[in-house]
Amino acid sequence: MTAPHHLPVLLDEVVSALAPSPGELMVDATFGAGGYTRALLAGGARVIAFDRDPDAIAAGRALAHDDLTLVEGEFSRLEDSVDSDVDGLTMDVGVSSMQLDRAERGFSFQADGPLDMRMAQSGPSAADFLNEADEEDIADVLYRYGDEPKSRRIARAIVAARPLTRTSELAMVVRRALGHRPHDKKDPATRTFQAIRIHVNRELDELSDGLAAAERVLKPGGRLAVVTFHSLEDRLVKRFLRDRSGAAPGGSRHLPAASDARTPSFEGVGKAVRAGEAELARNPRARSATLRTARRTGAPAWDQAVTVES
Numbered sequence: 001m002t003a004p005h006h007l008p009v010l011l012d013e014v015v016s017a018l019a020p021s022p023g024e025l026m027v028d029a030t031f032g033a034g035g036y037t038r039a040l041l042a043g044g045a046r047v048i049a050f051d052r053d054p055d056a057i058a059a060g061r062a063l064a065h066d067d068l069t070l071v072e073g074e075f076s077r078l079e080d081s082v083d084s085d086v087d088g089l090t091m092d093v094g095v096s097s098m099q100l101d102r103a104e105r106g107f108s109f110q111a112d113g114p115l116d117m118r119m120a121q122s123g124p125s126a127a128d129f130l131n132e133a134d135e136e137d138i139a140d141v142l143y144r145y146g147d148e149p150k151s152r153r154i155a156r157a158i159v160a161a162r163p164l165t166r167t168s169e170l171a172m173v174v175r176r177a178l179g180h181r182p183h184d185k186k187d188p189a190t191r192t193f194q195a196i197r198i199h200v201n202r203e204l205d206e207l208s209d210g211l212a213a214a215e216r217v218l219k220p221g222g223r224l225a226v227v228t229f230h231s232l233e234d235r236l237v238k239r240f241l242r243d244r245s246g247a248a249p250g251g252s253r254h255l256p257a258a259s260d261a262r263t264p265s266f267e268g269v270g271k272a273v274r275a276g277e278a279e280l281a282r283n284p285r286a287r288s289a290t291l292r293t294a295r296r297t298g299a300p301a302w303d304q305a306v307t308v309e310s
């Protein structure tokens with residue numbers, strides 16, 4: 001197996017949490033460049049790896065490993081290919097470095113490219129959304145998924161500049177709307193690009209459904225390790241594991257706690273883990289990464305979905 005071009009974030013910590021051993025079945029729900037998968041295979045496990053990006057699956061076939069099964073598709077649908085006998089499952093949520101680094105995929109404003117942003121390379125693109133949506137809908141997306149305080153001003157500028165077809169065009173519209181200065185530390189287009197990407201790919205819905213699917217396929221004692229890269233993702237994972245482990249906060253005299261008699265479906269929920277200085281030095285992308293882990297109990301899976309607003 002050749003070395004990956006992409007450095008997987010928190011690799012040692014993820015592998016330690018999953019503890020693969022010969023004969024065990026592991027799921028890599030977000031294959032990407034295959035960094036986690038390689039490590040799990042090296043531990044002797046069998047791996048079923050998912051990715052909705054056909055480019056990632058095509059590149060992954062070069063591994064040609066007898067214990068690896070690659071599946072092109074969303075990880076929220078992993079039950080279509082996996083039964084309830086999984087020993088460990090990992091997710092590295094969000095956009096991959098390979099997608100960001102390729103201008104033709106349209107995820108980044110660092111280099112000009114088509115305004116695409118589709119992970120699966122199918123369905124409506126970012127350009128379709130921005131050129132067809134109502135101004136109010138665009139503003140709502142920017143505020144909800146980008147935490148953009150000036151979302152209405154940006155949405156108004158986007159509608160006035162339509163049609164938009166290139167990443168450089170969108171970035172310029174945002175910069176002009178917000179009065180960007182070249183010496184500003186952070187490009188004001190960052191929040192807008194994040195928000196549109198999350199919306200186009202339904203990333204939070206996919207994460208919520210994927211966590212519920214993981215709960216259903218992990219066997220008792222099965223290990224879960226989820227790496228997120230921004231607060232919306234981490235908040236959703238934290239809430240899911242808090243609720244499923246029976247650690248939801250209690251009520252107060254003003255707002256009594258809701259009664260929930262369901263048996264916790266996860267235990268051993270560890271504290272959030274972040275990259276150390278050594279990893280940050282060799283992989284700056286790890287700076288925003290957060291790992292959360294847990295272990296499946298023998299209790300039935302819950303039937304309640306978790307959302308970022310709940």
